[in-house]
Amino acid sequence: MRLPSRIILEKKPQPGGGRSQSFTSTIFSLVFAITADESSGNGFSSLSEGAPLPGHSETESLQSNRDTVFFRDGVRRIDFVLSYVDDKDERKQERRKEFEANLEKEGLELETENKADSKDQKTYFLKIHAPWEVLTKYAAVLNIKAPFKESDIQHGQDAHLDWLSYPFRLPDHIMHPKPDYFTYPFDKNKVGFFLINDKETFFPPSTRNRIVFYILARAPYYSEGRKDREKTGIKRLLSNGTYTAAFPLHDCRLWKIARNAKCESERFNLYKHWARFLCFYKEQPLNLIKKYYGEKIGIYFAWLGFYTEMLFFAAVMGVICFTYGVLSYGDNKSSEEICDAEIGGSILMCPLCDKKCPFWKLNSTCLSSWQSHLFDNEGTVFFAIFMGIWVTLFLEFWKRRQARLEYEWDLVDFEEEQQQLQIRPEFEIKCTNRRQNKITQEMEPYLPVTSKCARFCLSGATVIFWVSLIVACIIGVIAYRLAVYAAFASIIKDPMRKIQLVGRFITPQLATSVTASCINFVIIMILNFFYERVAIWITDMEIPKTHLEYENRLTIKMFLFQFVNYYSSCFYVAFFKGKFVGYPGKYSYMFGNMTQLRNEECDPGGCLIELTTQLVIVMAGKQLWGNIQEALLP
Numbered sequence: 001m002r003l004p005s006r007i008i009l010e011k012k013p014q015p016g017g018g019r020s021q022s023f024t025s026t027i028f029s030l031v032f033a034i035t036a037d038e039s040s041g042n043g044f045s046s047l048s049e050g051a052p053l054p055g056h057s058e059t060e061s062l063q064s065n066r067d068t069v070f071f072r073d074g075v076r077r078i079d080f081v082l083s084y085v086d087d088k089d090e091r092k093q094e095r096r097k098e099f100e101a102n103l104e105k106e107g108l109e110l111e112t113e114n115k116a117d118s119k120d121q122k123t124y125f126l127k128i129h130a131p132w133e134v135l136t137k138y139a140a141v142l143n144i145k146a147p148f149k150e151s152d153i154q155h156g157q158d159a160h161l162d163w164l165s166y167p168f169r170l171p172d173h174i175m176h177p178k179p180d181y182f183t184y185p186f187d188k189n190k191v192g193f194f195l196i197n198d199k200e201t202f203f204p205p206s207t208r209n210r211i212v213f214y215i216l217a218r219a220p221y222y223s224e225g226r227k228d229r230e231k232t233g234i235k236r237l238l239s240n241g242t243y244t245a246a247f248p249l250h251d252c253r254l255w256k257i258a259r260n261a262k263c264e265s266e267r268f269n270l271y272k273h274w275a276r277f278l279c280f281y282k283e284q285p286l287n288l289i290k291k292y293y294g295e296k297i298g299i300y301f302a303w304l305g306f307y308t309e310m311l312f313f314a315a316v317m318g319v320i321c322f323t324y325g326v327l328s329y330g331d332n333k334s335s336e337e338i339c340d341a342e343i344g345g346s347i348l349m350c351p352l353c354d355k356k357c358p359f360w361k362l363n364s365t366c367l368s369s370w371q372s373h374l375f376d377n378e379g380t381v382f383f384a385i386f387m388g389i390w391v392t393l394f395l396e397f398w399k400r401r402q403a404r405l406e407y408e409w410d411l412v413d414f415e416e417e418q419q420q421l422q423i424r425p426e427f428e429i430k431c432t433n434r435r436q437n438k439i440t441q442e443m444e445p446y447l448p449v450t451s452k453c454a455r456f457c458l459s460g461a462t463v464i465f466w467v468s469l470i471v472a473c474i475i476g477v478i479a480y481r482l483a484v485y486a487a488f489a490s491i492i493k494d495p496m497r498k499i500q501l502v503g504r505f506i507t508p509q510l511a512t513s514v515t516a517s518c519i520n521f522v523i524i525m526i527l528n529f530f531y532e533r534v535a536i537w538i539t540d541m542e543i544p545k546t547h548l549e550y551e552n553r554l555t556i557k558m559f560l561f562q563f564v565n566y567y568s569s570c571f572y573v574a575f576f577k578g579k580f581v582g583y584p585g586k587y588s589y590m591f592g593n594m595t596q597l598r599n600e601e602c603d604p605g606g607c608l609i610e611l612t613t614q615l616v617i618v619m620a621g622k623q624l625w626g627n628i629q630e631a632l633l634p
Contacts, residue, residue: 069249071111071129077200080212082126082234083245086115092242099221099237100126106215107134123244130212132199138211139186139203145410146194146202147181167281174273174285177266183410206294209248216246218425233425266292286405295411299402306401310394317386321379332373338604339366350584353486354598365604368510376608427545447543459538463557466531467564473523474568477516482590482597485512509603513573513610517617520569524618525625531561566618573611578602 069078084096100110113125139146169175181195196202203211216234221242237243252265266288274285284305290298338344344363351357406412423445431445488511535557544550581601582588590597603609 069251071109071127076109076129076131077205077208078127078249079130079205079208080128080216080246080248082128082243083123084126084243085122086124092240095221095231095237095240095242099219099242102219102221103128103215106219107131107137108212108215126243128212128216130208130215134215135203135208135211136186136188136191138214139207140188142211142214143185144203144207144211145183146186148184148194149182150195151180151182153180168283170273170282170285174269174288175283177269177285177288177291180408204291205248205251206292210294212248213246218428232429290409295409298409299405299411302401302405303398306398307394310390310397314387314390317383317390321377321383322374324379325374325377328377329370329373332370332377335366335369335373338369339363352601354587354596355486357486362604368603368609372603372606372609375612376606423545424543424547424550426540427543430543447545452542455542459542459557462534462538463560466527466534466561470527470561470564470568473527474520474572477520477523477569478572479590479597480519481512481516482600484515485509485600486598488512509600509607509610510613512600513613514617517569517614520614521618521621524565525622527565528562531565532558535561566622569618570611570614573607573614577607577610 068074070076071078084092086093104110107130109129109131111127111129113127115122115124118125184193186194194202213234218233220232221237222231234243234246238246250267252267270285270288270292273279273282274289284301286298286302286305289301341363344366345361347362349360349362351359427447428445431447433446433448434443435446436442437444535554539550539554539557542553544553578601580588581599588599590599
């Protein structure tokens with residue numbers, strides 16, 4: 001489990017989402033490069049834990065190098081780092097003093113790096129180490145599973161298919177960085193039961209980071225004499241500027257390892273075998289990702305890789321259907337008749353608007369009719385049937401893959417354990433009422449029904465308001481389409497204008513669709529920017545009890561909003577445009593005859609080209625904007 005960090009170099013990057021595996025590899029390469037060396041913001045970073053210099057012990061080499069993942073004594077590992085700028089604010093100084101005193105009461109060990117050692121000469125770094133006693137205490141509290149016996153279960157191999165998958169496989173020490181073990185929830189009273197060879201490495205860094213962050217999220221920053229339940233947790237200290245960032249460290253610098261061939265680390269192995277563009281076709285080292293980042297992020301990338309693999313089959317089928325459209329290009333009878341000078345050229349079409357629009361001939365839409373056939377042909381029906389089957393298989397195969405990972409990573413009861421154990425500190429702080437749990441017989445905080453209903457009503461009203469705002473924006477874009485459609489029609493279809501040559505390639509429908517799609521994309525990104533913050537605010541206001549419940553509620557809000565935001569304009573083009581036009585002498589108008597905005601028609605070849613244009617602009621623009629954001633602000 002990783003804290004979403006803010007500004008410092010050498011923190012473990014927050015994995016992105018929603019991209020194919022090749023995009024992810026590219027972005028991660030950039031992120032690793034940005035967070036590695038010269039692009040540092042404040043200058044506190046970590047170096048390799050690899051082999052010491054010849055003639056020196058490991059401790060001596062670490063002590064002589066302040067660019068390390070250990071305290072100055074070269075023994076205690078840095079599990080978390082807090083950074084702050086001393087701006088002489090007495091209130092912030094008091095908060096830091098109380099907070100750090102409470103951390104030490106919990107058993108954490110602290111060490112401060114002077115601002116003179118930072119690159120900007122302004123930032124202090126508070127290094128945090130969790131000793132064995134603290135780790136064992138909170139490992140029991142968090143129900144963390146620990147190994148007690150090496151597994152003797154052999155994993156089945158499809159030996160007869162080895163030659164086929166060989167180019168995509170990674171070395172075995174990368175795919176399986178450690179042996180499989182039988183595990184059991186850690187109990188500090190049964191330490192001898194577990195396989196503890198070295199106390200310093202028994203808990204992996206991801207688990208140590210999780211334990212420390214659990215303490216940071218619940219530690220108060222008020223003195224014993226005056227209790228204030230609101231003054232609790234690192235999140236509030238970050239939001240009020242007491243600390244500027246909180247993050248765990250990478251285990252090494254990439255350039256350090258590149259210079260020392262004998263020095264390897266988990267981060268370097270991830271970079272070499274996973275987070276590079278040239279490795280996009282390789283299998284993902286999921287066990288190493290899970291070991292380095294934790295189970296949650298490991299599951300995410302397992303899903304992302306599986307989704308990319310399944311999309312490959314859909315893409316192949318899409319290419320086949322598109323190729324069929326290209327090969328059958330000359331067999332499209334309807335397009336032949338539209339383009340025929342004797343048939344399409346003799347059919348005079350009604351004006352596209354009430355004023356200034358001339359009559360026009362059907363064969364003027366010849367090119368768009370041929371283009372429409374590329375996407376709207378007999379193969380399209382087959383592709384739709386295939387996608388219906390594909391989505392079902394995707395869900396079922398993912399259930400199998402997820403069940404396999406849950407078994408291999410010992411996460412079968414993960415969600416239930418998270419529900420029971422991971423009560424959010426915000427819930428504990430804000431819910432002052434207590435009642436007895438009927439199962440555990442312990443007093444626990446709860447939110448009264450009246451307060452819960454009021455918060456849900458306000459949250460629901462906020463979501464409805466924002467969805468309504470999207471609908472209002474779509475109506476505005478439709479009004480724009482109707483207004484400029486008449487203008488484009490009068491210009492492009494007018495035989496007296498020099499733009500007639502362009503009219504052979506750009507129809508009024510296409511010109512309107514392109515400009516409206518660009519405007520719609522800008523509106524989508526603006527609304528999405530603001531709603532993300534609103535969704536977090538209203539989810540915080542609901543005060544969910546557990547982290548899992550918080551994530552589920554936030555996901556539902558974001559999915560509902562983004563679905564309407566991204567696809568409402570596409571729904572309009574696909575299902576409503578051209579359905580309410582009327583007929584010559586009695587056309588239908590938006591908001592009645594008083595507006596004089598006549599409902600727009602589809603091109604004679606259909607609306608599919610416009611729908612394709614809309615999807616390309618919105619989806620490609622979203623992908624491009626997301627990649628730019630990742631590059632500039634990873």
